[in-house]
Amino acid sequence: MLVLGADGYLGWPTALHLSDQGYTVGLLDNFARRGYDEELGSGSLVPIEELKVRRDVWQELSGQAMELYTGDLLDADFVTETVRHFAPDAIVHFAEQRSAPYSMIDLAHASYTQHNNVIGNLNVMFAIASVNPDIHLVKLGTMGEYGTPNIDIEEGWLEVEHNGRRDRMLFPKKPGSFYHLSKVHDSHNIEFGCRIWGLRATDLNQGVVYGQQTPQTERDPRLATRFDYDAVFGTVLNRFVIQAVLGEPLTVYGTGGQTRGLLDIRDTVACIQLAIDHPAERGEFRVFNQMTESYSVSQIADIVSRTYPGEVRVEHLDNPRVEAPEHYYNVKHTGLVELGLQPHLLSDTLIESMFGIVEQHQDRVQRNRLLPSVKWRETRNSVG
Ligand code: NAD
Ligand code: USQ
DSSP states (O other), X not given: OEEETTTSTTXXXXXXXXXXXXXXXXXXXXXXXXXXXXXXXXXXXXXXXXXXXXXXXXXXXXXXXXXXXXXXXXXXXXXXXHHHHHOOSEEEEOXXXXXXXXXXXXXXXXXXXXXXXXXXXXXXXXXXXXXXXXXXXXXXXXXXXXXXXXXXXXXXXXXXXXXXXXXXXXXXOOOSSHHHHHHHHHHHHHHHHHHHHOOEEEEEXXXXXXXXXXXXXGGOGGGOOOOBOSXXXXXXXXXXXXXXXXXXXXXXXXXXXXXXXXXXXXXXXXXXHHXXXXXXXXXXXXXXXXXXXXXEHHXXXXXXXXXSSSOOOEEEEOOSSOOOSSOOOOBOOOHHHHTTOOOOOOOHHHHHHHHHHHHHHGGGOOGGGXXXXXXXXOXXXXXX
């Protein structure tokens, strides 16, 4: 299994999980993410070792070796050579710029995001098609590709009847940032690759992930994965937990009526394995909605406030984003459950364990990175 983006929040625990399950795992990353930290003056709340160090620690503890490929998906020759050399059965593709606010900073960041993500993914597709089209591409998409339509959200495809005729079409997309749009472009390119070259692909439209530990990362502090708190890369539930412990107000954008699909980081790694163990057919573009529960932002703030033993303040900020404040949200997400997913639902236990992690590392937080500074309606934002 070749894991692209293996130095990231989700790529690293997924690589460990797969290695622990007995797969031979290859790791690829260009460390772009560590560069964004420097650019933004932020970083992971939990200290993280270099990928090579983490890889060596895992080998020491588990006896499992993982081959490391350092390079950029934008380098097509590097991608093709890596795929030829490692000869994976499946490629799990996490390696994209994944922050919506980062993509909305200005033209340079929007353009970087779409170029990095769309062309990187194209290079992966061409490498698979030219080296071995039997390789299963497991691609991380996002629930945000759909936006918040006023109809039920199906798993990728929609049966349409129009003027008396029927067809099965890709579900219409209305994403909310240039980042989310890059994922829509990827999905269309991959569906095209399946149709034209007979690739086999699973597009995992994942919701917002929360949590920081998996059974493998817990084995040694040097195996920790990153935990983002800043307003550009930190995601909503993780941020609220961190804000509660710091005694800072929970930053609900707007009314907090916006609803999102969520899942536990332990379910992310389980879903990837389920997709790998049950590959798509040749020529099939298979889509799963990878989320386990939906909550509004206000509900998430309530859950964190109720669970934290100390006092918690909730502050409604003017929403820096442009998104529907109240809307219908009903998502089909049965595909992964049918393959055997047993979700970890948002339990107080997990949130409590997150409080402990934050308490331990709270001195590392740059508090001036907590408030949002990227406004969707502006074409030039300052993040300095
Ligand atoms: P992350 O930023 O922590 O990790 C992404 C990794 O990819 C980084 O280590 C980065 O250096 C690497 N990368 C980026 N561009 C690259 C390139 N051109 N070549 C090689 N490596 C490159 O992100 P994450 O939170 O682990 O997310 C992983 C994937 O899952 C992303 O595609 C994201 O869109 C998707 N996703 C994440 C969430 C979430 O809540 N974190 C939710 C839904 C979907
Ligand atoms: N929000 C707040 N306060 C905060 C942070 C966020 O109210 O302090 C709100 C946002 O306005 C938004 C919701 O919470 O309505 C989710 O925001 P987020 O930053 O947690 O998530 P998002 O920008 O959508 O992106 C994250 C990941 C991205 C992934 C996506 C999954 O960064 O990689 O694709 O979650 S999804 O949301 O399903 O598209």
